[in-house]
Amino acid sequence: xxxxxxxxxxxxYGPVETIKGVDLDIADQEFVVFVGPSGCGKxxxxxxxxxxxxxxxxxxxxxxxxxxxxxxxxxxxxxxxQSYALYPHMTVRNNMAFALKLAGVPKEERDRKVDxxxxxxxxxxxxxxxxxxxxxxxxxxxxxxxxxxRNPRVFLFDEPLSNLDAAxxxxxxxxxxxxxxxxxxxxxxxxxxxxxxxxxADKIVVLQSGVVEQVxxxxxxxxxxxxxxxxxxxxxxxxxxxxxxxxxxxxxxxxVDVAGGARIVVPAESTNVAAGNPxxxxxxPEAMRPEPAGQLAGEVLLAERxxxxxLLHVTLTDGQVVVVQLEGSDSTRPxxxxxxxxxxxxxxxxxxxxxxxxxxxxxxxxx
Amino acid sequence: xKDSAAKRIFITILGWLVALLLAxxxxxxxxxxxxxETDAISTPPLFVWHPTVASYAEVQERANYFSFALNxxxxxxxxxxxxxxxxxxxxxxxxxxxTPRTRSTLLWMLSTKMLPPVGVLVPIYxxxxxxxxxxxxxxxxxxxxxxxxxIVVWMLFTFFKEVPREILEAGRMDGAGVWNExxxxxxxxxxxxxxxxxxxSLILCWNEAFWSLNxxxxxxxxxxxxxxxxxxxxxxxxxxxxxxxxxxVAPILIFGWLSQRQLVRGMTFGxxx
Amino acid sequence: xxxxxxxxxxxxPRSDTSRTPSMMPLLAPAVxxxxxxxxxxxxxxxxxSFKNYNLMDPTVSGWAGIDNYSYLITDPDFWVSLLNTxxxxxxxxxxxxxxGTLLAVxxxxxxxxxxxxxxxxxxxxxxxxxVAALIWKNLMMHPIxxxxxxxxxxxxxxxxDWFADYPMVSVIIIVSxxxxxxxxxxxxxxxQSLDREQLEAARMDGAGAFAQxxYITLPHLRRxxxxxxxxxxxxxxxxxxxxxxxxxGGPGNATTNLxxxxxxxxxxxxxxxxxxxxxIVAILLANIVAFFLVxxxxxxxEV
Numbered sequence: 001x002x003x004x005x006x007x008x009x010x011x012x013y014g015p016v017e018t019i020k021g022v023d024l025d026i027a028d029q030e031f032v033v034f035v036g037p038s039g040c041g042k043x044x045x046x047x048x049x050x051x052x053x054x055x056x057x058x059x060x061x062x063x064x065x066x067x068x069x070x071x072x073x074x075x076x077x078x079x080x081x082q083s084y085a086l087y088p089h090m091t092v093r094n095n096m097a098f099a100l101k102l103a104g105v106p107k108e109e110r111d112r113k114v115d116x117x118x119x120x121x122x123x124x125x126x127x128x129x130x131x132x133x134x135x136x137x138x139x140x141x142x143x144x145x146x147x148x149x150r151n152p153r154v155f156l157f158d159e160p161l162s163n164l165d166a167a168x169x170x171x172x173x174x175x176x177x178x179x180x181x182x183x184x185x186x187x188x189x190x191x192x193x194x195x196x197x198x199x200x201a202d203k204i205v206v207l208q209s210g211v212v213e214q215v216x217x218x219x220x221x222x223x224x225x226x227x228x229x230x231x232x233x234x235x236x237x238x239x240x241x242x243x244x245x246x247x248x249x250x251x252x253x254x255x256v257d258v259a260g261g262a263r264i265v266v267p268a269e270s271t272n273v274a275a276g277n278p279x280x281x282x283x284x285p286e287a288m289r290p291e292p293a294g295q296l297a298g299e300v301l302l303a304e305r306x307x308x309x310x311l312l313h314v315t316l317t318d319g320q321v322v323v324v325q326l327e328g329s330d331s332t333r334p335x336x337x338x339x340x341x342x343x344x345x346x347x348x349x350x351x352x353x354x355x356x357x358x359x360x361x362x363x364x365x366x367x
Numbered sequence: 368x369k370d371s372a373a374k375r376i377f378i379t380i381l382g383w384l385v386a387l388l389l390a391x392x393x394x395x396x397x398x399x400x401x402x403x404e405t406d407a408i409s410t411p412p413l414f415v416w417h418p419t420v421a422s423y424a425e426v427q428e429r430a431n432y433f434s435f436a437l438n439x440x441x442x443x444x445x446x447x448x449x450x451x452x453x454x455x456x457x458x459x460x461x462x463x464x465x466t467p468r469t470r471s472t473l474l475w476m477l478s479t480k481m482l483p484p485v486g487v488l489v490p491i492y493x494x495x496x497x498x499x500x501x502x503x504x505x506x507x508x509x510x511x512x513x514x515x516x517x518i519v520v521w522m523l524f525t526f527f528k529e530v531p532r533e534i535l536e537a538g539r540m541d542g543a544g545v546w547n548e549x550x551x552x553x554x555x556x557x558x559x560x561x562x563x564x565x566x567x568s569l570i571l572c573w574n575e576a577f578w579s580l581n582x583x584x585x586x587x588x589x590x591x592x593x594x595x596x597x598x599x600x601x602x603x604x605x606x607x608x609x610x611x612x613x614x615x616v617a618p619i620l621i622f623g624w625l626s627q628r629q630l631v632r633g634m635t636f637g638x639x640x
Numbered sequence: 641x642x643x644x645x646x647x648x649x650x651x652x653p654r655s656d657t658s659r660t661p662s663m664m665p666l667l668a669p670a671v672x673x674x675x676x677x678x679x680x681x682x683x684x685x686x687x688x689s690f691k692n693y694n695l696m697d698p699t700v701s702g703w704a705g706i707d708n709y710s711y712l713i714t715d716p717d718f719w720v721s722l723l724n725t726x727x728x729x730x731x732x733x734x735x736x737x738x739x740g741t742l743l744a745v746x747x748x749x750x751x752x753x754x755x756x757x758x759x760x761x762x763x764x765x766x767x768x769x770x771v772a773a774l775i776w777k778n779l780m781m782h783p784i785x786x787x788x789x790x791x792x793x794x795x796x797x798x799x800x801d802w803f804a805d806y807p808m809v810s811v812i813i814i815v816s817x818x819x820x821x822x823x824x825x826x827x828x829x830x831x832q833s834l835d836r837e838q839l840e841a842a843r844m845d846g847a848g849a850f851a852q853x854x855y856i857t858l859p860h861l862r863r864x865x866x867x868x869x870x871x872x873x874x875x876x877x878x879x880x881x882x883x884x885x886x887x888x889g890g891p892g893n894a895t896t897n898l899x900x901x902x903x904x905x906x907x908x909x910x911x912x913x914x915x916x917x918x919x920i921v922a923i924l925l926a927n928i929v930a931f932f933l934v935x936x937x938x939x940x941x942e943v
Contacts, residue, residue: 050540051539051540052536052539052540071539072536072539072540073539073540073541073542073543074542077540078540079536079537079540081533081536081537082533083531083533085531085533085534085536085537086534086537087534087537087538087551087552088534088556089555089556098538098541098543098551099540099541099542102541102542102543102547103542146537146541150541375751378746378749378751379751379752379753381746382746382747382749382751382754382757383751383753383757385743385746385757385761386756386757386758386760386761387760389760389761389763389764389817389820389821390760390761390763390764391787392764392772392775392776392779392780392817393763393764393767393775395775395779395780395787396771396775396779399779407785408784408785410784410785410789410790410793411790411793411794412787412790453669453670453673454670456665456666456667456669456670457666457667457669457670457671459666460663460666460667461663461667464663466663470938470941472667472671473941474934474937474938474941476670476671476674477934477937478930478934479674479677479678480874481874481926481927481929481930481933481934482678482682482923482926483874483877483878483899483922483923483925483926484878485878485880485898485899485902485903485919485922486682486685486902486919486920486922486923486926487681487682487684487685487919488902488903488906488907488915488919489684489685489688489902489906489912489915489916489919490680490681490684490685490688490916491681492906492907493684493912494681494684513673513674513677516670516673516674516677517674520670570766573768574766574767574768574769576768576769576770576880576881577878577880577881577899580770580880580881580884581903581907590768591768591769591770591881592770594768594770594771594774594885595770595774595881595884595885597774597885598770598774598884598885598886598888604778605778605779605785608774608775608778608779609775609779612771612774612775615768615771616766616767616768616771619766619768620763620766620767622766623762623763623765623766624759624762624763624766627762627825628829630825631825631826631829634822634826634871635826635864635867635871636937639826639829639830639863639864639867
């Protein structure tokens with residue numbers, strides 16, 4: 001049972017402010033992912049929650065109690081570090097039992113808890129080894145095991161999968177999701193990998209330069225990005241961004257003219273914009289397909305065939321390259337002229353300040 | 368492939384030849400130490416002879432060899448322990464709790480090592496003389512500790528720096544306070560580094576021959592000074608010189624071989640990795 | 641420490657320093673003793689260098705002004721000692737760096753018994769200077785009983801009376817023998833840190849052994865070589881024991897370097913003032929090197 005509340009949390013090093021006022025509510029048993037480019041402050045924020053960094057101003061509440069001045073060990077949290085930070089001179093068992101030992105838990109109970117955690121993580125055969133005798137994935141599991149035995153109110157993860165190879169990372173993602181369900185615990189997870197964020201999170205917090213850009217469920221962020229940054233950051237391949245100008249507005253949406261004279265109508269709120277405003281049109285790669293009647297004209301530069309998907313890189317008449325994602329294997333060849341049909345309903349319009357014009361209708365899965 | 372086999376043989380021969388040539392004076396010294404004085408000066412040199420330990424016995428008779436050896440041990444160990452006593456807390460503070468001034472403090476410490484001993488020979492000699500600590504072990508221990516302090520601090524600093532920050536943070540998350548952090552994490556993780564730093568300091572003290580020659584004469588004279596007493600030629604003394612030298616060099620040679628990696632680190636202040 | 645409080649007011653302290661108690665008590669003893677060790681004798685040397693002060697002759701006293709210095713620079717012995725110092729340092733540097741680099745490349749190769757051979761090659765560095773000098777002087781270089789003399793006679797040549805005819809060369813040989821292993825050890829460590837793929841790429845580009853050495857290995861070693869040069873210089877500038885036990889600066893002043901000159905002035909002639917002036921020269925000389933060394937180390941220092 002744990003909720004976390006951040007109230008106007010700030011962090012500065014001397015005159016430099018790295019976290020610029022974060023407000024956030026994390027519900028019990030929620031899996032929250034902080035995501036953003038490196039240097040955005042996501043790790044600092046996590047370390048402030050952990051108690052490893054001092055909070056310059058603002059309030060951090062766990063279960064409604066302000067814990068700014070409580071030491072890291074007394075906040076009832078456990079943290080899994082990027083480097084795992086296993087104690088190299090202790091066996092796996094002692095690594096996992098260390099916190100309990102310091103807390104004065106009797107030996108039998110320590111052993112019971114370690115054995116239980118080892119069972120969950122399939123670490124049983126390795127309990128008497130030292131960390132350097134383990135593989136990367138096993139070390140990762142020990143690090144998680146070390147946090148499980150403490151039975152914490154909140155689990156904190158600082159880019160825990162970034163040292164693993166791609167295959168193992170995929171496997172650990174599933175394992176972490178399973179663990180979240182089994183332990184029914186609140187988890188806060190930091191990553192720069194938007195795929196990890198999308199696949200595991202109940203709630204994603206997108207950070208940039210110490211500011212929260214948007215908070216929401218994965219699909220909410222995907223289908224209703226609040227601004228250019230989130231639009232560009234979430235989703236792979238990236239959203240295509242075309243500069244354009246508003247042609248006209250009405251109750252059904254906004255018509256945007258982009259390079260080459262193409263006009264695309266997006267069902268977005270038009271209250272704060274007027275014809276002639278410069279805007280950016282965001283088109284997801286899967287929101288376009290080759291069609292003789294398409295609005296955009298261009299030439300295929302390159303076709304990446306992934307089997308189940310085909311990515312077409314298309315040079316538009318103004319020289320901009322857009323990426324189009326097609327289902328299945330496509331026969332389109334490089335240097336072939338092509339017209340692209342854009343699904344206006346799946347497009348996003350960002351005003352000059354980079355803010356998205358809200359869609360008139362919400363995506364059904366992004367309530 | 369034939370070419371590379373030939374190259375391999377050539378490299379093997381060359382490598383061993385160079386190694387044996389460089390070590391030859393030491394090897395010859397050890398061999399001579401087991402000869403009689405007449406065998407020692409035989410020309411051409413004897414490579415086969417009846418080994419004897421007579422020279423070792425004579426060395427002990429000639430001057431109380433063990434008191435010099437004892438001085439060497441006490442002064443080297445004392446100087447190294449004293450240096451460690453000052454350095455461990457300082458290196459700990461700088462490595463684990465750096466401040467904006469840590470960098471300049473470290474560089475300043477390094478720069479004090481650049482002060483040539485001969486530049487301050489006169490005042491140190493006069494100070495020692497007025498404090499009545501000329502030719503005392505305590506005096507030399509102090510000088511050796513101070514002389515090696517910068518190197519010891521630097522080496523410890525680089526060792527301490529290697530303890531990953533995240534491990535200590537994990538310790539804090541697990542509830543380790545200052546005392547438990549020391550006991551369960553820092554001590555076991557840094558002990559090897561402290562030991563090899565002490566070893567390097569021991570080597571440097573043992574072989575030091577500027578201060579020992581100038582500040583000691585008999586009562587506190589270590590082996591470097593004792594060996595120097597062979598500098599005025601006297602009858603037949605090659606075998607005795609070799610025997611005395613062999614005992615003086617042997618222990619530190621073994622320590623040196625054990626600590627060659629740390630030596631690179633310590634002597635270059637981390638500039639060569 | 642007024643500066644400490646000043647900084648903590650100006651810059652908000654980092655989280656770590658604010659929660660943990662001040663580290664000053666841990667740092668202060670080491671800094672304190674080093675401060676004393678580096679300042680007090682230095683100030684005294686400067687002080688004495690402007691005084692008339694003879695240990696044996698109390699009538700000599702009072703301020704000397706710059707007399708000690710002017711006497712020093714008009715003394716031909718001083719210039720000889722300076723020259724000897726430079727010759728000694730320069731020769732040993734050339735021998736050890738060139739030899740050390742070649743040996744480092746050699747010992748970087750794999751050959752049977754390589755580990756043992758390397759131990760033998762670095763052994764001389766751990767031999768105390770007085771032993772090294774006396775073993776060389778007697779067992780090796782003695783014109784009648786020394787190994788080198790026997791080798792010369794075996795080859796039908798007249799043995800060289802090293803210390804009588806080539807005293808400086810003899811000292812250079814001994815000191816080089818001591819420091820060659822040091823250069824080898826440092827440079828070997830550096831060679832081993834060279835990325836093997838770089839050498840393989842060079843081989844793919846058609847570089848032979850020499851081209852690999854000059855275009856890949858040597859540039860990679862540049863930094864290590866400069867460190868070896870600087871550290872050796874610091875130590876070689878004040879070579880003392882080797883001269884003290886072999887030549888005592890002679891014959892004449894043929895092997896008197898600055899360190900030995902200062903020693904002789906102070907503890908043989910008891911001229912504290914003159915010796916101190918010489919000491920200041922030694923300190924200045926070392927400082928030139930030290931400046932570059934500290935700068936080079938600073939570039940690599942991460943706090």
